[in-house]
């Protein structure tokens with residue numbers, strides 16, 4: 001039956017996260033942007049409230065409550081719906097800080113999907129609920145972004161080690177991570193089939209951080225350039241072991257499936273950003289136009305706020321649908337891409353409009369919308385650019401029709 | 403006769419400005435941004451080329467060139483970097499105000515100092531905006547009170563470009579003895595130097611345009627001699643035309659910025675490959691870039707059309723000034739909207755690389771959004787257009 005009421009657990013999580021972001025993220029948002037690091041108050045609160053918990057499933061030694069492990073009232077998993085409700089709230093607090101949430105981050109899913117039980121324990125088990133630690137996901141290279149098959153970082157088996165050589169680029173939390181999941185190739189000519197995924201731990205000889213990127217926005221989040229020079233990685237850190245890469249590529253395809261879960265997540269962050277800009281702008285309008293609601297100016301602003309609100313709602317609907325499909329274990333690649341493609345453009349329009357309505361004040365560095373405008377752009381770039389989402393959507397549409 | 407030919411004289415100026423934009427400005431744009439202003443050598447060079455006094459009348463030492471020329475030059479300079487284009491010295495918008503208000507004697511007296519050889523750092527400012535954005539007779543709270551044969555100014559102006567250093571500040575205030583909310587009650591006064599009672603805030607740190615100094619200016623009992631009251635026959639027409647000139651100059655800068663980011667992206671698209679093809683060979687991206695190129699042209703022609711309208715009515719013809727105002731509103735509003743979209747697309751073409759400071763695209767995205775709103779003038783333009791449509 002069609003129903004948009006949040007389940008009791010979804011409500012509980014939303015309210016908890018909202019309380020957390022309101023108290024421990026939003027108040028430090030502008031400062032974090034200036035200092036280019038997540039606020040200590042936020043990290044302390046993460047440790048205190050055991051926020052690392054949700055990331056690590058119980059069956060591999062996670063100590064957390066296992067957010068979303070409980071079924072929804074219809075008996076279905078609600079994990080993905082809960083995750084996107086939470087990530088909208090988090091990004092509402094701050095889009096840069098949310099990427100600094102302790103835990104395995106984007107590195108989690110490949111370990112979870114591809115790793116052996118032993119690897120899951122070794123790499124995910126280290127994230128205790130009260131720990132301030134990160135994992136990271138290193139796929140992109142200077143010459144390989146959208147086209148992940150163009151990865152040129154090489155790996156070569158040498159005894160009981162693999163030797164990695166190459167350069168990874170734009171890696172979120174890559175420098176401070178306990179480990180990076182690194183994608184390398186045995187032979188570039190083989191494309192995806194030649195790729196292997198490794199967990200490279202901090203301090204591995206031959207692994208170094210080249211630099212931290214300076215970005216337009218999202219400055220609280222670390223974006224690192226990583227270099228591998230004859231970096232020797234123990235064979236037991238090859239995700240899934242040799243067996244996974246035997247012929248079929250099945251294991252690797254499974255790993256790519258993580259997009260089906262992460263794209264709605266990132267898309268819902270864009271919804272959170274747009275909502276934050278919208279609310280900031282709305283409150284400002286209420287304050288500044290309290291006595292002049294009859295003016296022509298107020299009417300045009302009111303219209304614009306209406307359009308912003310509409311677009312935010314459309315975006316959220318697409319995210320919820322994609323996550324719901326996933327919870328029911330139905331195919332959702334097309335819908336994930338729709339959520340990501342739409343919200344990437346929507347958040348650009350909404351934040352730009354918020355600045356326009358607030359006028360010069362909206363461009364001031366002490367104004368949240370100024371920062372949100374800088375932050376939002378990347379939501380149409382990472383986790384697959386807007387163009388790549390459209391490639392996915394159109395392929396799916398036409399494979400259904402033809 | 404309809405013609406888009408800039409002509410030989412302007413062509414020569416364009417060549418000259420282009421070389422400054424390409425060779426002097428573009429390579430150093432991050433340096434200027436970090437320093438929050440243009441360095442001496444660049445200011446001097448721009449001044450020596452006469453770009454600071456293009457529109458000032460010839461008897462005031464300027465070159466007496468029209469608005470079309472100013473717009474073409476503004477675009478060209480901004481094609482190097484829009485932040486630099488906004489940060490050049492000269493009378494700036496104060497000069498536009500003087501073309502529409504005041505007498506020949508006032509123009510000569512107040513503008514001549516800008517033409518001196520050593521005036522390369524001299525700036526003029528227009529102090530207009532006060533509240534939450536927008537301008538009209540009901541949005542002016544700064545008062546001008548008659549005092550003997552002079553005037554006393556009190557109030558606070560916001561986001562005044564070069565408000566901290568201007569040696570000539572043109573202030574729009576309301577006559578304390580006249581009824582509120584009427585165009586005829588507005589007084590336009592020129593403050594020379596930095597008199598007692600006038601203070602400026604530190605330049606605001608904004609989303610973009612870090613090279614430009616937008617400051618709040620406080621006027622507390624600032625005395626202005628009676629000879630510096632800049633009068634006009636029709637206050638609404640004159641102020642409307644002043645703002646129209648300023649809008650068009652800024653619209654042209656936005657077009658320069660759009661052009662810069664587009665051309666940068668197009669070049670990148672011929673170099674980078676994904677999935678075995680150059681970026682421009684992906685039709686999804688190629689269509690986006692085709693739209694960028696189209697909208698840059700469309701925006702420019704709207705500016706030229708409006709500038710032509712203002713130039714041809716500069717002699718006082720078209721008394722209401724409504725058509726010129728409408729044309730300027732169309733051009734400015736369009737430049738604001740398209741520049742926001744195109745500078746975002748300029749980042750998009752570079753993907754993640756566009757988001758980091760190694761490339762200028764992210765800067766232009768910030769600059770364009772900032773220039774589009776910092777004058778506070780765009781939001782009323784839809785209305786200005788509609789008013790004329792329904793007249």
Ligand SMILES: Cc1cc2nc3c(=O)[nH]c(=O)nc-3n(C[C@H](O)[C@H](O)[C@H](O)COP(=O)(O)OP(=O)(O)OC[C@H]3O[C@@H](n4cnc5c(N)ncnc54)[C@H](O)[C@@H]3O)c2cc1C
Nearest residue numbers: 137139140145146170172385387676684686750751753754
């Ligand atoms: C702040 C930030 C954090 C990041 N974090 C991570 C991380 O943690 N781990 C990681 O591995 N990566 C990360 N990335 C990298 C990100 O995923 C890539 O930037 C993204 O995939 C795009 O790749 P690219 O930058 O190389 O752009 P390119 O792939 O070079 O794309 C350039 C342009 O071409 C377009 N394009 C490409 N192919 C096509 C096509 N077939 N059809 C139409 N258009 C096309 C793109 O849409 C884009 O507009 C991060 C990036 C940023 C900016």
